[in-house]
Amino acid sequence: MxxxxxxxxxxxxxxxxxxxxxxxxxxxxxxxxxxxxxxxxxxxxxxxxxxxxxxxxxxxxxxxxxxxxxxxxxxxxxxxxxxxxxxxxxxxxxxxxxxxxxxxxxxxxxxxxxxxxxxVTDRNGGLPLLAPMSEVAGRLAPQVGAWTLQKANGGRGVLMGGVPGVGPARVVVIGGGVVGTHAARIAAGMGADVTVLDRSLPRMRYLDDIYGGTFKTSYASAGNTIELARAADMIIGAVLIPGAAAPKLISRAQLSELKPGAAIVDVAIDQGGCFETSRATTHHDPIYDVDGIMHYCVANMPGAVxxxxxxxxxxxxxxxxxxxxxxxxxxxxxxxxxxxxxxxxxxxxxxxxxxxxxxxxxxxxxxxxxxx
The missing domain is CATH 3.40.50.720 (NAD(P)-binding Rossmann-like Domain)
Structure with a gap:
């Protein structure tokens, strides 16, 4: 051939x-x-x-x-x-x-x-050809989110790890799969206060057993999601339904409930994004502002590395x-x-x-x- x-x-x-x-x-x-x-x-x-x-x-x-x-x-x-x-x-x-x-x-x-x-799947129900890029995108998400949070970029001006006497950034990761787990690990490693939302109780038990001392977990009900989002400096969208369009988890109307200058990083943008206000951007022009909330929605994040x-x-x-x-x-x-x-x-x-x-x-x- x-x-x-x-x-x-x-x-x-x-x-x-x-x-x-x-x-x-x-x-x-x-x-x-x-x-x-x-x-x-x-x-x-x-x-x-x-x-x-x-x-x-x-x-x-x-x-x-x-x-x-x-x-x-x-x-x-x-x-x-x-x-x-x-x-x-x-x-x-x-x-x-x-x-x-x-x-x-x-x-x-x-x-x-x-x-x-x-x-493409594997015998364990995983997605072996998506996983490597999910790992890369997950690890990049807190990095680009931290950049988006800088005041010069329109963000809240919050440092991920804080400093003595000043608390760290609060990061909410929606989705506890490959992207979400890697994003949470890196964000926590940067010193942030991290919570991962997921709907799978077995997955949350696994994350709690393995990473319980690193980040927290919470059930991804609609009420829990917006409650945690209100307090967040950064929200990372990491929800995947294989092959399907991503669900919209935060509406435009709900943006007014978020902190001004909060950063949204939508890793699911390849599948349409998991925020109503998400639209694909490029590495050349990666962020935009909707109602005071900074959106990072680059559709080929791993291309940066x-x-x-x-x-x-x-x-x-x-x-x-x-x-x-x-x-x-x-x-x-x-x-x-x-x-x-x-x-x-x-x-x-x-x-x-x-x-x-x-x-x-x-x-x-x-x-x-x-x-x-």
Missing amino acids: KIGCPKEIKPQEFRVGVTPNAANEAVAHGHEVVIEAGAGIGAGFPDEDYIAVGAVILETAQEIFAQADMIVKVKEPQPGERKMLREGQLLFTYLHLAPDPEQTKDLIASGATCIAYET ARTSTIALGNATMPFMLALADKGWKKACEDDEHLLAGLNVHAGQLTYYAVGKALGIDVISPQLALKS
């Missing part, structure tokens, strides 16, 4: 879908690998690193899309990239379709087979990429129900229920798509 990796074109996206290490493995498996010139530079991988392991450098994305049987990326294909997809081609990347009807429509129209990193993120993502995606290349997508998905869970679009039809529900589009089961 010919595996193609174009350069990411989303604003301030410096990651790359295929690392030199992954390219080396693919070549060793007998596959051809074509990389767009300069695709890895943002993550610290010059073209020479790819050439050294047997990959071929092509000058344009158009050449990559025209030649490759499988396209491996990081972020969802942008409008120009979607026009280059063709019937029968395989796309393996993050998609986040539920809040993105235009992308969904274009992918269906392309006739391509599209497997989304974020809905592109080298760490690229290597972490590549470690997770490489075995699946190789299985798809070695066996073809049908055989690979027949052999691995967890990879099949990643199938979102095939041959002009949507194959992921949560996306269909969010967008009002008819869905066929991935099992039926395998037989088509």
